Amino acid sequence: MSMTDRKxxxxxxxxxxxxxxxxxxxxxxxxxxxxxDPQPEVGLTPKEVIWTKNKAKxxxxxxxxxxxxxxxxxxxxxxxxxxxxxxxxxxNSLVEYLVNRGFDVYLLDWGTPGYEDKTMKxxxxxxxxxxxxxxxxxxxxxxxxxxxxxxxxxxxxxxxFAALHPELPVRNLVFMTSPFDFEETGLYGCFLDERxxxxxxxxxxxxxxxxxxxxxxxxMLKPTTNFYGPYVSxxxxxxxxxxxxxxxxxxxxxxxGIPFPGEAYRxxxxxxxxxxxxxxxxxxxxxxxxxxxxxxxNVLNMSADKDHIAQPHQVKALMDxxxxxxxxxxxxxxxxxxxxxxxxxVKITYPTVxxxxxxxxx
Numbered sequence: 001m002s003m004t005d006r007k008x009x010x011x012x013x014x015x016x017x018x019x020x021x022x023x024x025x026x027x028x029x030x031x032x033x034x035x036x037d038p039q040p041e042v043g044l045t046p047k048e049v050i051w052t053k054n055k056a057k058x059x060x061x062x063x064x065x066x067x068x069x070x071x072x073x074x075x076x077x078x079x080x081x082x083x084x085x086x087x088x089x090x091x092n093s094l095v096e097y098l099v100n101r102g103f104d105v106y107l108l109d110w111g112t113p114g115y116e117d118k119t120m121k122x123x124x125x126x127x128x129x130x131x132x133x134x135x136x137x138x139x140x141x142x143x144x145x146x147x148x149x150x151x152x153x154x155x156x157x158x159x160x161f162a163a164l165h166p167e168l169p170v171r172n173l174v175f176m177t178s179p180f181d182f183e184e185t186g187l188y189g190c191f192l193d194e195r196x197x198x199x200x201x202x203x204x205x206x207x208x209x210x211x212x213x214x215x216x217x218x219x220m221l222k223p224t225t226n227f228y229g230p231y232v233s234x235x236x237x238x239x240x241x242x243x244x245x246x247x248x249x250x251x252x253x254x255x256x257g258i259p260f261p262g263e264a265y266r267x268x269x270x271x272x273x274x275x276x277x278x279x280x281x282x283x284x285x286x287x288x289x290x291x292x293x294x295x296x297x298n299v300l301n302m303s304a305d306k307d308h309i310a311q312p313h314q315v316k317a318l319m320d321x322x323x324x325x326x327x328x329x330x331x332x333x334x335x336x337x338x339x340x341x342x343x344x345x346v347k348i349t350y351p352t353v354x355x356x357x358x359x360x361x362x
Contacts (some may be wrong), residue, residue, distance in 0.1 A: 009095035016248050022070050022239070029238040030231075033248060040248050043084035045096045047107070051136045055082060055111025058133050060140060061099050066075045069361035071171055072141040074134060075107045078153035079125070079260055079268075080214055083109050085253050086151065092246070097350040103357070104141050110135045112258045118207040120261035122268065123286040130161045134168055144296060151340065152266075152310065156180060159318065160278070163294040173324075174353060177336050179310040180292075181279040181317035182272045186308060187221050190217065194274045205260040213258025221308050250341060279317055284315025292318065298326040300356045302349070306335040328356070 051058035075095070076082035086107065087095035098105045108130070113120065137146055148170060150158035155178025162170055179185075191197065202209070219226035230251065237243045260268075277283040283290040299322060302326060303315035312331055319329050334344045 026238040029244070030235045033234060034246055038342050039155070039249065039252055040089070040090065040245065041250065044090050044254065045087050045093060045099060047230060050106075050140055051133065053129060053132065053197055055117065056133075057109045057111060057114055058109045058136055059109060061105045061107070062167075062192065063099045065100075065102065069103045069104070070143060070360065071145050071147050071361035072104040072106060072137050072143050073147045073149060073357065073361075074137050075105065076148060076150045076154040076158050077108070077110070078151065078157075079110055079209065079258075079264060080153070081253065081257050083107055085337070085340055088210040088249050088253065089245075092249075092341060092346060094340055094345070094353070096352055097346075098354060101358070103354075103361070105139050106140075108132075110232060110258075113208065115208055116264040121263045122160075125264065126157055126161050127164070127286055130158070131165055131168065132245045134170070138169070145169040145171035147174070147361060149174040149176065149353070150178055151177060152336070154178070156272075156278070157336055159292060159295065160283070160290050162297060163290050163292050164285060166294045166296070170297045171274075171302070172298045172357060173295070174302070174352075174357065175315070175318065176349075177304050177307055177310045177315060177339050178300050178301075179272075179314040180321075181314045183279075184313065186311060188217075188273060190246060191217060191220065191338055192269055192273045196271075197269070197274075199266055199269045199274070203266045207262050209260035209262060209265045211259060211342045214260060215254070215257055215354075218309065234253050235278065246342070250337070281321075292321045293323050295322040296324055299307065299324045299328070300353070300362050301329045302339070302340045302352065303329075303331045304334045304336055305331055307331070307339070309336040326360070 045061050047059040047061045049057050050060045075083070075086055077086065089094045090096065095105055110125070136147055146156050146169060150156070155175035158173065159175065159178070159180065162173060165197070230247070234247055271277045271283055276288065278292070281289070281291055301315060301318055303310070303312040305312065316329055319327060330350065332339055332348055332350065338344055339349050
């Protein structure tokens with residue numbers, strides 16, 4: 001647009017009622033966000049790689065301030081999306097909050113699987129990766145015990161690990177919106193019903209399950225809200241730069257999915273969603289039956305009131321089957337993602353986790 005065109009356009013805009021000018025300004029800013037704005041930087045808390053296995057990396061977050069607690073904390077995320085949701089941006093990062101409160105924090109990043117990883121099973125991640133990461137954390141921090149925080153599917157996997165390794169010195173377990181009972185899973189149950197969803201055909205055909213397929217399934221739980229809602233919100237609030245910045249961060253993460261190894265996906269759908277083996281005590285991992293009663297560590301189990309991915313009753317079910325004497329269930333007024341990112345996460349989730357851990361990490 002030439003200078004003359006801009007001048008004429010500005011003069012034209014001055015003749016339009018204010019409410020229409022504001023609408024145009026918001027729409028123009030939303031268009032910039034979607035087409036020309038640079039991608040935001042994420043995962044800004046300083047860290048170093050201390051161990052690797054295949055695609056996985058174990059990070060230790062570094063800080064100049066002294067550690068206040070002798071029990072280190074390992075974060076375990078799911079096999080879908082990327083774990084930087086736990087460290088999305090300065091001032092809105094669970095990792096940063098933990099580090100600033102004096103914890104020695106580690107993160108197990110599964111990495112991005114390639115087609116050569118299509119035969120990876122949950123058995124491999126739970127029995128070959130998590131135990132070695134725990135031992136590396138203990139050696140690096142020179143600690144006698146460790147705490148583990150599992151988010152989403154990462155918490156479900158952590159519960160299985162803890163049940164199968166009662167010999168390892170796990171002092172505290174924090175589960176954040178992790179499903180354990182899959183009897184009633186809402187629309188997931190309809191989508192994944194074995195009468196209609198042939199998991200063998202899906203895995204044998206695809207090998208690696210593409211992230212777009214998983215993301216589409218999640219969005220179908222609330223199609224109107226999930227497909228169009230974010231863009232409507234962007235246009236409505238494009239004049240609020242704080243909102244725009246947070247919107248860009250979250251959308252970057254949502255669209256930054258990773259493939260799901262086929263064999264692990266086969267187990268996840270069949271053994272959990274279709275047959276609900278974990279809570280029933282019927283799940284077998286590499287020939288070993290998983291008994292959640294073997295969990296004796298201190299447990300903080302958190303659900304989110306508005307969570308449609310891991311519904312509160314799916315999360316709370318763990319409390320009836322573990323043997324922990326010190327166990328607490330908390331339901332937070334958030335959703336599955338806003339439990340770890342956003343104003344409620346900063347004001348409610350972060351303090352809930354840290355206050356509980358501080359008392360049990362000295």
